[in-house]
Amino acid sequence: MSELNTPGANAPLSDWLQYLGDLHTSAIDLGLDRVAHVAKHGNLTKPAKTVITVAGTNGKGSTCAIIEAILLNAGYSVGVYSSPHLIRYNERVRINGQELDDERHTEAFAAIEALRGETSLSFFEYGTLAALWLFINNQVDVVVLEVGLGGRLDATNVVDHDVSVITSLAIDHVDWLGDDIEVIGFEKAGIFRSGKPAVCGQPEPPASVAAHADDIDAKLHQVGYQFDYSVHGDTWHWQCGAFDLCDLPVPNLPLANAATALMALGLSELDVSDENIVDGLRNVKLAGRMEKVSDAPLILMDVAHNPHSAAYLAGKLATLKEENNAKVHAVVAMLHDKDIAATIAQMSPVVDVWYPASLHGPRAADWHQIAAYLPAGVQGYESPVDAFIAARESLGWEGNILIVFGSFHTVGEVADHLAKEE
Known part of the structure:
Protein backbone atom coordinates (compact mmCIF):
# COMPACT_ATOMS: atom_id res chain seq x y z
CA MET A 1 0.00 0.00 0.00
CA VAL A 284 -39.49 5.32 -14.67
CA LYS A 285 -36.61 4.17 -16.85
CA LEU A 286 -33.45 2.21 -16.16
CA ALA A 287 -30.57 1.73 -18.57
CA GLY A 288 -29.90 -1.87 -19.56
CA ARG A 289 -33.30 -3.25 -18.53
CA MET A 290 -35.36 -3.98 -21.64
CA GLU A 291 -33.76 -0.83 -22.96
CA LYS A 292 -34.89 0.01 -26.48
CA VAL A 293 -32.08 1.06 -28.81
CA SER A 294 -34.20 1.38 -31.96
CA ASP A 295 -37.72 0.67 -33.20
CA ALA A 296 -37.09 -0.46 -36.76
CA PRO A 297 -35.53 -2.92 -36.41
CA LEU A 298 -36.41 -3.45 -32.77
CA ILE A 299 -33.12 -3.62 -30.83
CA LEU A 300 -33.17 -4.18 -27.08
CA MET A 301 -30.53 -4.54 -24.37
CA ASP A 302 -30.94 -6.29 -21.03
CA VAL A 303 -28.39 -7.17 -18.37
CA ALA A 304 -30.04 -10.57 -17.64
CA HIS A 305 -27.15 -12.76 -16.54
CA ASN A 306 -28.60 -15.74 -14.64
CA PRO A 307 -31.48 -18.21 -15.14
CA HIS A 308 -33.93 -16.21 -13.02
CA SER A 309 -33.51 -12.97 -14.97
CA ALA A 310 -33.24 -14.83 -18.30
CA ALA A 311 -36.62 -16.47 -17.69
CA TYR A 312 -38.24 -13.05 -17.29
CA LEU A 313 -36.48 -11.73 -20.39
CA ALA A 314 -37.53 -14.78 -22.44
CA GLY A 315 -41.16 -14.21 -21.49
CA LYS A 316 -41.03 -10.60 -22.65
CA LEU A 317 -39.34 -11.59 -25.93
CA ALA A 318 -41.88 -14.35 -26.58
CA THR A 319 -44.68 -11.78 -26.46
CA LEU A 320 -42.83 -9.38 -28.77
CA LYS A 321 -41.95 -12.21 -31.14
CA GLU A 322 -45.59 -13.24 -31.48
CA GLU A 323 -46.85 -9.67 -31.83
CA ASN A 324 -44.35 -8.88 -34.59
CA ASN A 325 -44.26 -12.32 -36.25
CA ALA A 326 -40.51 -11.89 -35.97
CA LYS A 327 -37.33 -13.86 -35.56
CA VAL A 328 -35.22 -13.11 -32.49
CA HIS A 329 -31.48 -12.62 -32.95
CA ALA A 330 -29.40 -12.67 -29.74
CA VAL A 331 -25.95 -11.34 -28.91
CA VAL A 332 -24.79 -13.03 -25.72
CA ALA A 333 -21.58 -12.77 -23.68
CA MET A 334 -21.26 -13.88 -20.06
CA LEU A 335 -18.95 -14.32 -17.11
CA HIS A 336 -17.67 -17.84 -16.54
CA ASP A 337 -18.83 -17.95 -12.90
CA LYS A 338 -22.47 -17.60 -13.98
CA ASP A 339 -24.73 -20.56 -14.79
CA ILE A 340 -24.26 -20.34 -18.54
CA ALA A 341 -26.03 -23.61 -19.34
CA ALA A 342 -29.22 -22.78 -17.42
CA THR A 343 -29.29 -19.18 -18.66
CA ILE A 344 -29.03 -20.29 -22.28
CA ALA A 345 -31.68 -22.96 -21.65
CA GLN A 346 -34.15 -20.28 -20.55
CA MET A 347 -33.53 -18.21 -23.69
CA SER A 348 -33.27 -20.98 -26.30
CA PRO A 349 -37.03 -21.42 -26.90
CA VAL A 350 -37.37 -17.80 -28.10
CA VAL A 351 -34.03 -17.21 -29.86
CA ASP A 352 -33.74 -18.11 -33.55
CA VAL A 353 -30.23 -16.88 -34.35
CA TRP A 354 -27.30 -16.74 -31.90
CA TYR A 355 -24.21 -14.52 -31.85
CA PRO A 356 -22.03 -15.66 -28.90
CA ALA A 357 -19.15 -13.37 -27.98
CA SER A 358 -16.15 -13.38 -25.67
CA LEU A 359 -15.68 -11.02 -22.76
CA HIS A 360 -12.19 -10.21 -21.48
CA GLY A 361 -10.86 -10.21 -17.94
CA PRO A 362 -10.33 -12.68 -15.08
CA ARG A 363 -14.04 -13.66 -14.85
CA ALA A 364 -14.78 -13.61 -18.57
CA ALA A 365 -16.18 -16.54 -20.51
CA ASP A 366 -14.85 -17.27 -23.99
CA TRP A 367 -17.49 -17.54 -26.72
CA HIS A 368 -16.67 -21.24 -27.10
CA GLN A 369 -17.89 -21.82 -23.53
CA ILE A 370 -21.25 -20.34 -24.48
CA ALA A 371 -21.41 -22.05 -27.87
CA ALA A 372 -21.16 -25.42 -26.11
CA TYR A 373 -24.85 -24.95 -25.20
CA LEU A 374 -25.95 -23.62 -28.60
CA PRO A 375 -26.75 -25.40 -31.88
CA ALA A 376 -23.72 -26.81 -33.69
CA GLY A 377 -21.94 -24.55 -36.14
CA VAL A 378 -22.80 -21.23 -34.52
CA GLN A 379 -20.23 -18.55 -35.34
CA GLY A 380 -18.57 -16.79 -32.43
CA TYR A 381 -17.09 -13.32 -32.03
CA GLU A 382 -14.20 -11.85 -30.10
CA SER A 383 -16.23 -9.09 -28.47
CA PRO A 384 -19.88 -8.12 -27.88
CA VAL A 385 -19.40 -5.16 -30.25
CA ASP A 386 -18.18 -7.43 -33.07
CA ALA A 387 -21.16 -9.70 -32.48
CA PHE A 388 -23.55 -6.76 -32.38
CA ILE A 389 -22.30 -5.31 -35.66
CA ALA A 390 -22.67 -8.69 -37.37
CA ALA A 391 -26.12 -9.27 -35.88
CA ARG A 392 -27.42 -5.85 -36.85
CA GLU A 393 -26.26 -6.36 -40.44
CA SER A 394 -27.94 -9.78 -40.59
CA LEU A 395 -31.33 -8.82 -39.21
CA GLY A 396 -32.95 -8.60 -42.61
CA TRP A 397 -36.41 -7.11 -42.58
CA GLU A 398 -37.19 -4.49 -39.98
CA GLY A 399 -39.74 -6.67 -38.17
CA ASN A 400 -37.04 -8.86 -36.64
CA ILE A 401 -35.79 -8.37 -33.07
CA LEU A 402 -32.24 -8.14 -31.75
CA ILE A 403 -31.54 -8.63 -28.05
CA VAL A 404 -28.16 -8.01 -26.39
CA PHE A 405 -27.86 -9.76 -23.00
CA GLY A 406 -25.73 -11.83 -20.62
CA SER A 407 -23.85 -9.35 -18.43
CA PHE A 408 -23.50 -5.72 -17.41
CA HIS A 409 -20.19 -5.89 -19.30
CA THR A 410 -21.93 -7.08 -22.48
CA VAL A 411 -24.56 -4.35 -22.45
CA GLY A 412 -22.01 -1.75 -21.36
CA GLU A 413 -19.66 -2.45 -24.26
CA VAL A 414 -22.45 -2.28 -26.82
CA ALA A 415 -23.96 0.82 -25.20
CA ASP A 416 -20.55 2.54 -25.35
CA HIS A 417 -20.21 1.59 -29.01
CA LEU A 418 -23.66 3.01 -29.80
CA ALA A 419 -22.88 6.24 -27.92
CA LYS A 420 -19.74 6.69 -30.03
CA GLU A 421 -21.72 6.08 -33.23
CA GLU A 422 -24.02 9.02 -32.50
Whole structure:
Protein backbone atom coordinates (compact mmCIF):
# COMPACT_ATOMS: atom_id res chain seq x y z
CA MET A 1 0.00 0.00 0.00
CA SER A 2 2.88 2.36 0.74
CA GLU A 3 4.12 1.93 -2.85
CA LEU A 4 0.97 3.40 -4.31
CA ASN A 5 0.90 7.07 -5.17
CA THR A 6 -2.26 8.67 -3.82
CA PRO A 7 -3.89 10.88 -6.46
CA GLY A 8 -4.38 14.51 -5.61
CA ALA A 9 -7.81 16.02 -5.13
CA ASN A 10 -7.56 17.53 -8.63
CA ALA A 11 -6.40 14.30 -10.29
CA PRO A 12 -8.59 12.85 -13.08
CA LEU A 13 -11.31 10.41 -12.03
CA SER A 14 -9.55 7.69 -14.04
CA ASP A 15 -6.47 8.04 -11.80
CA TRP A 16 -8.59 7.67 -8.68
CA LEU A 17 -10.38 4.61 -10.03
CA GLN A 18 -7.06 2.98 -10.88
CA TYR A 19 -5.82 3.76 -7.37
CA LEU A 20 -8.94 2.29 -5.78
CA GLY A 21 -8.58 -0.85 -7.84
CA ASP A 22 -4.97 -1.34 -6.77
CA LEU A 23 -5.39 -0.36 -3.11
CA HIS A 24 -6.77 -3.62 -1.70
CA THR A 25 -5.71 -7.23 -2.15
CA SER A 26 -9.13 -8.32 -3.42
CA ALA A 27 -11.83 -6.61 -5.48
CA ILE A 28 -14.45 -8.39 -3.34
CA ASP A 29 -13.74 -8.78 0.38
CA LEU A 30 -16.93 -9.44 2.33
CA GLY A 31 -16.92 -8.22 5.92
CA LEU A 32 -17.83 -5.08 7.79
CA ASP A 33 -15.01 -4.41 10.24
CA ARG A 34 -12.86 -2.21 8.03
CA VAL A 35 -15.62 -0.30 6.25
CA ALA A 36 -17.61 0.15 9.46
CA HIS A 37 -14.56 1.61 11.20
CA VAL A 38 -14.17 4.29 8.53
CA ALA A 39 -17.91 4.94 8.25
CA LYS A 40 -18.26 5.55 11.98
CA HIS A 41 -15.11 7.67 12.07
CA GLY A 42 -16.57 9.89 9.33
CA ASN A 43 -20.17 9.94 10.69
CA LEU A 44 -21.37 8.38 7.45
CA THR A 45 -23.74 5.72 8.82
CA LYS A 46 -26.90 7.87 8.53
CA PRO A 47 -26.65 9.69 5.19
CA ALA A 48 -30.27 10.94 5.20
CA LYS A 49 -33.28 11.12 7.46
CA THR A 50 -34.80 8.15 5.59
CA VAL A 51 -32.72 5.32 4.13
CA ILE A 52 -34.05 2.34 2.17
CA THR A 53 -31.65 -0.54 1.49
CA VAL A 54 -32.43 -3.01 -1.31
CA ALA A 55 -30.92 -6.50 -1.61
CA GLY A 56 -31.82 -9.39 -3.91
CA THR A 57 -30.55 -11.73 -6.61
CA ASN A 58 -32.33 -9.82 -9.38
CA GLY A 59 -34.44 -6.67 -9.52
CA LYS A 60 -32.45 -4.46 -7.16
CA GLY A 61 -31.76 -1.76 -9.73
CA SER A 62 -35.36 -1.77 -10.98
CA THR A 63 -36.78 -1.52 -7.47
CA CYS A 64 -34.44 1.34 -6.58
CA ALA A 65 -35.33 3.18 -9.79
CA ILE A 66 -39.07 2.85 -9.14
CA ILE A 67 -38.72 4.13 -5.57
CA GLU A 68 -36.58 7.00 -6.85
CA ALA A 69 -39.03 7.98 -9.61
CA ILE A 70 -42.01 8.09 -7.25
CA LEU A 71 -40.16 10.04 -4.56
CA LEU A 72 -38.83 12.58 -7.06
CA ASN A 73 -42.36 13.08 -8.32
CA ALA A 74 -43.43 13.68 -4.71
CA GLY A 75 -40.86 16.47 -4.39
CA TYR A 76 -38.22 14.73 -2.27
CA SER A 77 -34.49 15.15 -2.79
CA VAL A 78 -33.25 11.61 -3.46
CA GLY A 79 -29.84 9.98 -3.59
CA VAL A 80 -29.39 6.54 -5.18
CA TYR A 81 -26.32 4.31 -5.02
CA SER A 82 -26.19 1.35 -7.40
CA SER A 83 -23.71 -0.98 -9.06
CA PRO A 84 -22.18 -2.04 -11.33
CA HIS A 85 -22.12 0.65 -13.97
CA LEU A 86 -22.58 0.10 -17.69
CA ILE A 87 -20.23 2.69 -19.21
CA ARG A 88 -19.13 5.30 -16.64
CA TYR A 89 -18.42 5.06 -12.94
CA ASN A 90 -20.55 8.19 -12.50
CA GLU A 91 -23.67 6.06 -13.13
CA ARG A 92 -23.29 4.56 -9.65
CA VAL A 93 -24.41 7.70 -7.82
CA ARG A 94 -27.50 9.69 -8.72
CA ILE A 95 -28.78 12.75 -6.91
CA ASN A 96 -32.24 13.91 -7.94
CA GLY A 97 -32.05 11.64 -10.96
CA GLN A 98 -28.77 13.08 -12.24
CA GLU A 99 -25.23 11.75 -12.38
CA LEU A 100 -22.50 13.87 -10.80
CA ASP A 101 -19.48 15.43 -12.48
CA ASP A 102 -16.09 13.72 -12.19
CA GLU A 103 -14.92 16.47 -9.85
CA ARG A 104 -17.57 15.64 -7.26
CA HIS A 105 -16.47 12.01 -7.20
CA THR A 106 -12.79 12.85 -6.87
CA GLU A 107 -13.66 15.27 -4.07
CA ALA A 108 -15.48 12.44 -2.28
CA PHE A 109 -12.62 9.99 -2.84
CA ALA A 110 -10.16 12.50 -1.41
CA ALA A 111 -12.38 12.88 1.66
CA ILE A 112 -12.51 9.10 2.21
CA GLU A 113 -8.76 8.87 1.68
CA ALA A 114 -8.25 11.36 4.52
CA LEU A 115 -10.73 9.45 6.74
CA ARG A 116 -9.46 5.91 6.25
CA GLY A 117 -5.95 6.39 7.62
CA GLU A 118 -4.21 3.01 7.46
CA THR A 119 -7.44 1.04 6.89
CA SER A 120 -7.39 -0.84 3.61
CA LEU A 121 -10.63 -0.70 1.62
CA SER A 122 -11.83 -2.66 -1.41
CA PHE A 123 -12.98 -0.84 -4.54
CA PHE A 124 -16.65 -1.32 -3.62
CA GLU A 125 -16.16 -0.31 0.01
CA TYR A 126 -14.36 2.86 -1.01
CA GLY A 127 -17.05 3.71 -3.53
CA THR A 128 -19.82 3.06 -1.01
CA LEU A 129 -18.29 5.38 1.56
CA ALA A 130 -17.74 8.05 -1.08
CA ALA A 131 -21.40 7.81 -2.11
CA LEU A 132 -22.52 8.24 1.51
CA TRP A 133 -20.26 11.29 1.81
CA LEU A 134 -21.82 12.77 -1.34
CA PHE A 135 -25.36 12.22 -0.07
CA ILE A 136 -24.58 13.88 3.25
CA ASN A 137 -22.89 16.83 1.60
CA ASN A 138 -25.84 17.30 -0.76
CA GLN A 139 -28.30 17.06 2.15
CA VAL A 140 -30.72 14.72 0.39
CA ASP A 141 -34.01 13.79 2.06
CA VAL A 142 -33.94 10.09 1.17
CA VAL A 143 -31.17 7.66 0.27
CA VAL A 144 -31.83 4.42 -1.63
CA LEU A 145 -28.95 1.95 -1.40
CA GLU A 146 -28.53 -1.05 -3.69
CA VAL A 147 -26.63 -3.89 -2.01
CA GLY A 148 -23.62 -5.03 -4.00
CA LEU A 149 -23.35 -8.70 -3.03
CA GLY A 150 -25.34 -10.72 -0.50
CA GLY A 151 -26.38 -8.37 2.26
CA ARG A 152 -25.18 -9.27 5.74
CA LEU A 153 -21.52 -8.59 4.96
CA ASP A 154 -21.97 -6.06 2.16
CA ALA A 155 -20.46 -2.60 2.67
CA THR A 156 -23.89 -0.96 2.39
CA ASN A 157 -24.94 -2.79 5.57
CA VAL A 158 -22.93 -0.39 7.77
CA VAL A 159 -25.70 2.15 7.21
CA ASP A 160 -28.45 2.78 9.74
CA HIS A 161 -31.37 2.26 7.37
CA ASP A 162 -35.09 2.48 8.01
CA VAL A 163 -36.61 -0.01 5.55
CA SER A 164 -34.98 -3.23 4.32
CA VAL A 165 -35.98 -4.83 1.02
CA ILE A 166 -35.30 -8.21 -0.57
CA THR A 167 -36.47 -8.22 -4.20
CA SER A 168 -35.85 -11.84 -5.19
CA LEU A 169 -33.91 -14.92 -4.12
CA ALA A 170 -32.13 -17.37 -6.41
CA ILE A 171 -28.79 -19.11 -6.56
CA ASP A 172 -26.12 -16.78 -7.94
CA HIS A 173 -22.60 -15.66 -6.96
CA VAL A 174 -21.92 -19.27 -5.94
CA ASP A 175 -18.23 -18.57 -5.28
CA TRP A 176 -19.19 -16.07 -2.57
CA LEU A 177 -22.63 -17.10 -1.31
CA GLY A 178 -22.64 -20.85 -2.00
CA ASP A 179 -25.41 -22.90 -3.62
CA ASP A 180 -27.69 -23.39 -0.59
CA ILE A 181 -30.80 -21.24 -1.00
CA GLU A 182 -31.40 -21.20 2.76
CA VAL A 183 -27.92 -19.77 3.32
CA ILE A 184 -28.50 -17.21 0.56
CA GLY A 185 -31.78 -16.22 2.19
CA PHE A 186 -30.04 -15.71 5.53
CA GLU A 187 -27.27 -13.64 3.95
CA LYS A 188 -29.71 -11.32 2.21
CA ALA A 189 -31.94 -11.08 5.30
CA GLY A 190 -28.84 -9.88 7.13
CA ILE A 191 -29.85 -6.32 6.15
CA PHE A 192 -33.00 -6.56 8.32
CA ARG A 193 -33.06 -4.33 11.40
CA SER A 194 -34.56 -5.09 14.79
CA GLY A 195 -37.95 -3.45 15.24
CA LYS A 196 -37.93 -1.95 11.74
CA PRO A 197 -39.93 -2.86 8.64
CA ALA A 198 -38.62 -5.33 6.08
CA VAL A 199 -40.08 -6.33 2.71
CA CYS A 200 -39.63 -9.57 0.75
CA GLY A 201 -40.86 -9.62 -2.85
CA GLN A 202 -39.88 -13.25 -3.48
CA PRO A 203 -42.91 -15.57 -3.41
CA GLU A 204 -42.40 -18.49 -1.01
CA PRO A 205 -38.86 -17.52 -0.01
CA PRO A 206 -36.57 -19.87 1.91
CA ALA A 207 -37.56 -20.29 5.54
CA SER A 208 -34.35 -18.60 6.66
CA VAL A 209 -35.75 -15.18 5.67
CA ALA A 210 -38.76 -15.26 8.00
CA ALA A 211 -36.75 -17.07 10.67
CA HIS A 212 -34.15 -14.31 10.79
CA ALA A 213 -36.87 -11.66 10.86
CA ASP A 214 -38.43 -13.43 13.83
CA ASP A 215 -35.08 -13.80 15.59
CA ILE A 216 -34.38 -10.07 15.54
CA ASP A 217 -38.02 -8.87 15.65
CA ALA A 218 -37.94 -7.23 12.22
CA LYS A 219 -41.42 -6.43 10.91
CA LEU A 220 -41.56 -8.61 7.78
CA HIS A 221 -44.00 -7.86 4.95
CA GLN A 222 -44.10 -10.80 2.54
CA VAL A 223 -45.62 -10.75 -0.95
CA GLY A 224 -48.63 -13.04 -1.06
CA TYR A 225 -49.36 -12.39 2.60
CA GLN A 226 -49.09 -8.81 3.85
CA PHE A 227 -49.22 -7.41 0.28
CA ASP A 228 -50.02 -8.65 -3.21
CA TYR A 229 -50.65 -7.54 -6.78
CA SER A 230 -52.49 -8.69 -9.90
CA VAL A 231 -52.69 -7.74 -13.57
CA HIS A 232 -55.95 -6.58 -15.12
CA GLY A 233 -55.55 -6.08 -18.86
CA ASP A 234 -53.35 -3.06 -19.46
CA THR A 235 -53.29 -2.03 -15.79
CA TRP A 236 -52.51 -3.66 -12.46
CA HIS A 237 -53.78 -3.65 -8.92
CA TRP A 238 -51.75 -3.48 -5.69
CA GLN A 239 -53.14 -4.13 -2.23
CA CYS A 240 -51.96 -4.29 1.36
CA GLY A 241 -54.64 -5.30 3.83
CA ALA A 242 -57.62 -3.04 3.29
CA PHE A 243 -55.58 -0.54 1.25
CA ASP A 244 -55.93 -0.79 -2.53
CA LEU A 245 -54.37 0.93 -5.52
CA CYS A 246 -56.28 0.17 -8.72
CA ASP A 247 -55.73 0.83 -12.43
CA LEU A 248 -52.01 1.48 -12.06
CA PRO A 249 -49.95 1.93 -15.25
CA VAL A 250 -47.66 -0.98 -16.11
CA PRO A 251 -44.03 0.24 -15.97
CA ASN A 252 -41.34 -0.87 -18.41
CA LEU A 253 -39.81 -2.82 -15.53
CA PRO A 254 -40.91 -6.04 -13.78
CA LEU A 255 -44.22 -5.68 -11.94
CA ALA A 256 -42.91 -7.80 -9.07
CA ASN A 257 -40.31 -5.12 -8.41
CA ALA A 258 -42.89 -2.35 -8.70
CA ALA A 259 -45.11 -4.09 -6.14
CA THR A 260 -42.15 -4.52 -3.80
CA ALA A 261 -41.18 -0.86 -4.23
CA LEU A 262 -44.71 0.27 -3.31
CA MET A 263 -44.61 -1.80 -0.13
CA ALA A 264 -41.26 -0.27 0.82
CA LEU A 265 -42.62 3.23 0.24
CA GLY A 266 -45.73 2.47 2.27
CA LEU A 267 -43.57 1.42 5.20
CA SER A 268 -41.22 4.40 4.92
CA GLU A 269 -43.87 6.85 6.21
CA LEU A 270 -42.89 9.29 3.48
CA ASP A 271 -45.64 11.51 2.07
CA VAL A 272 -46.49 9.99 -1.30
CA SER A 273 -49.82 10.44 -3.11
CA ASP A 274 -51.60 8.13 -5.54
CA GLU A 275 -50.79 10.64 -8.28
CA ASN A 276 -47.08 10.49 -7.43
CA ILE A 277 -47.19 6.70 -7.72
CA VAL A 278 -48.99 6.76 -11.08
CA ASP A 279 -46.64 9.38 -12.56
CA GLY A 280 -43.55 7.65 -11.18
CA LEU A 281 -44.57 4.27 -12.61
CA ARG A 282 -45.37 5.81 -15.96
CA ASN A 283 -42.04 7.64 -16.29
CA VAL A 284 -39.49 5.32 -14.67
CA LYS A 285 -36.61 4.17 -16.85
CA LEU A 286 -33.45 2.21 -16.16
CA ALA A 287 -30.57 1.73 -18.57
CA GLY A 288 -29.90 -1.87 -19.56
CA ARG A 289 -33.30 -3.25 -18.53
CA MET A 290 -35.36 -3.98 -21.64
CA GLU A 291 -33.76 -0.83 -22.96
CA LYS A 292 -34.89 0.01 -26.48
CA VAL A 293 -32.08 1.06 -28.81
CA SER A 294 -34.20 1.38 -31.96
CA ASP A 295 -37.72 0.67 -33.20
CA ALA A 296 -37.09 -0.46 -36.76
CA PRO A 297 -35.53 -2.92 -36.41
CA LEU A 298 -36.41 -3.45 -32.77
CA ILE A 299 -33.12 -3.62 -30.83
CA LEU A 300 -33.17 -4.18 -27.08
CA MET A 301 -30.53 -4.54 -24.37
CA ASP A 302 -30.94 -6.29 -21.03
CA VAL A 303 -28.39 -7.17 -18.37
CA ALA A 304 -30.04 -10.57 -17.64
CA HIS A 305 -27.15 -12.76 -16.54
CA ASN A 306 -28.60 -15.74 -14.64
CA PRO A 307 -31.48 -18.21 -15.14
CA HIS A 308 -33.93 -16.21 -13.02
CA SER A 309 -33.51 -12.97 -14.97
CA ALA A 310 -33.24 -14.83 -18.30
CA ALA A 311 -36.62 -16.47 -17.69
CA TYR A 312 -38.24 -13.05 -17.29
CA LEU A 313 -36.48 -11.73 -20.39
CA ALA A 314 -37.53 -14.78 -22.44
CA GLY A 315 -41.16 -14.21 -21.49
CA LYS A 316 -41.03 -10.60 -22.65
CA LEU A 317 -39.34 -11.59 -25.93
CA ALA A 318 -41.88 -14.35 -26.58
CA THR A 319 -44.68 -11.78 -26.46
CA LEU A 320 -42.83 -9.38 -28.77
CA LYS A 321 -41.95 -12.21 -31.14
CA GLU A 322 -45.59 -13.24 -31.48
CA GLU A 323 -46.85 -9.67 -31.83
CA ASN A 324 -44.35 -8.88 -34.59
CA ASN A 325 -44.26 -12.32 -36.25
CA ALA A 326 -40.51 -11.89 -35.97
CA LYS A 327 -37.33 -13.86 -35.56
CA VAL A 328 -35.22 -13.11 -32.49
CA HIS A 329 -31.48 -12.62 -32.95
CA ALA A 330 -29.40 -12.67 -29.74
CA VAL A 331 -25.95 -11.34 -28.91
CA VAL A 332 -24.79 -13.03 -25.72
CA ALA A 333 -21.58 -12.77 -23.68
CA MET A 334 -21.26 -13.88 -20.06
CA LEU A 335 -18.95 -14.32 -17.11
CA HIS A 336 -17.67 -17.84 -16.54
CA ASP A 337 -18.83 -17.95 -12.90
CA LYS A 338 -22.47 -17.60 -13.98
CA ASP A 339 -24.73 -20.56 -14.79
CA ILE A 340 -24.26 -20.34 -18.54
CA ALA A 341 -26.03 -23.61 -19.34
CA ALA A 342 -29.22 -22.78 -17.42
CA THR A 343 -29.29 -19.18 -18.66
CA ILE A 344 -29.03 -20.29 -22.28
CA ALA A 345 -31.68 -22.96 -21.65
CA GLN A 346 -34.15 -20.28 -20.55
CA MET A 347 -33.53 -18.21 -23.69
CA SER A 348 -33.27 -20.98 -26.30
CA PRO A 349 -37.03 -21.42 -26.90
CA VAL A 350 -37.37 -17.80 -28.10
CA VAL A 351 -34.03 -17.21 -29.86
CA ASP A 352 -33.74 -18.11 -33.55
CA VAL A 353 -30.23 -16.88 -34.35
CA TRP A 354 -27.30 -16.74 -31.90
CA TYR A 355 -24.21 -14.52 -31.85
CA PRO A 356 -22.03 -15.66 -28.90
CA ALA A 357 -19.15 -13.37 -27.98
CA SER A 358 -16.15 -13.38 -25.67
CA LEU A 359 -15.68 -11.02 -22.76
CA HIS A 360 -12.19 -10.21 -21.48
CA GLY A 361 -10.86 -10.21 -17.94
CA PRO A 362 -10.33 -12.68 -15.08
CA ARG A 363 -14.04 -13.66 -14.85
CA ALA A 364 -14.78 -13.61 -18.57
CA ALA A 365 -16.18 -16.54 -20.51
CA ASP A 366 -14.85 -17.27 -23.99
CA TRP A 367 -17.49 -17.54 -26.72
CA HIS A 368 -16.67 -21.24 -27.10
CA GLN A 369 -17.89 -21.82 -23.53
CA ILE A 370 -21.25 -20.34 -24.48
CA ALA A 371 -21.41 -22.05 -27.87
CA ALA A 372 -21.16 -25.42 -26.11
CA TYR A 373 -24.85 -24.95 -25.20
CA LEU A 374 -25.95 -23.62 -28.60
CA PRO A 375 -26.75 -25.40 -31.88
CA ALA A 376 -23.72 -26.81 -33.69
CA GLY A 377 -21.94 -24.55 -36.14
CA VAL A 378 -22.80 -21.23 -34.52
CA GLN A 379 -20.23 -18.55 -35.34
CA GLY A 380 -18.57 -16.79 -32.43
CA TYR A 381 -17.09 -13.32 -32.03
CA GLU A 382 -14.20 -11.85 -30.10
CA SER A 383 -16.23 -9.09 -28.47
CA PRO A 384 -19.88 -8.12 -27.88
CA VAL A 385 -19.40 -5.16 -30.25
CA ASP A 386 -18.18 -7.43 -33.07
CA ALA A 387 -21.16 -9.70 -32.48
CA PHE A 388 -23.55 -6.76 -32.38
CA ILE A 389 -22.30 -5.31 -35.66
CA ALA A 390 -22.67 -8.69 -37.37
CA ALA A 391 -26.12 -9.27 -35.88
CA ARG A 392 -27.42 -5.85 -36.85
CA GLU A 393 -26.26 -6.36 -40.44
CA SER A 394 -27.94 -9.78 -40.59
CA LEU A 395 -31.33 -8.82 -39.21
CA GLY A 396 -32.95 -8.60 -42.61
CA TRP A 397 -36.41 -7.11 -42.58
CA GLU A 398 -37.19 -4.49 -39.98
CA GLY A 399 -39.74 -6.67 -38.17
CA ASN A 400 -37.04 -8.86 -36.64
CA ILE A 401 -35.79 -8.37 -33.07
CA LEU A 402 -32.24 -8.14 -31.75
CA ILE A 403 -31.54 -8.63 -28.05
CA VAL A 404 -28.16 -8.01 -26.39
CA PHE A 405 -27.86 -9.76 -23.00
CA GLY A 406 -25.73 -11.83 -20.62
CA SER A 407 -23.85 -9.35 -18.43
CA PHE A 408 -23.50 -5.72 -17.41
CA HIS A 409 -20.19 -5.89 -19.30
CA THR A 410 -21.93 -7.08 -22.48
CA VAL A 411 -24.56 -4.35 -22.45
CA GLY A 412 -22.01 -1.75 -21.36
CA GLU A 413 -19.66 -2.45 -24.26
CA VAL A 414 -22.45 -2.28 -26.82
CA ALA A 415 -23.96 0.82 -25.20
CA ASP A 416 -20.55 2.54 -25.35
CA HIS A 417 -20.21 1.59 -29.01
CA LEU A 418 -23.66 3.01 -29.80
CA ALA A 419 -22.88 6.24 -27.92
CA LYS A 420 -19.74 6.69 -30.03
CA GLU A 421 -21.72 6.08 -33.23
CA GLU A 422 -24.02 9.02 -32.50
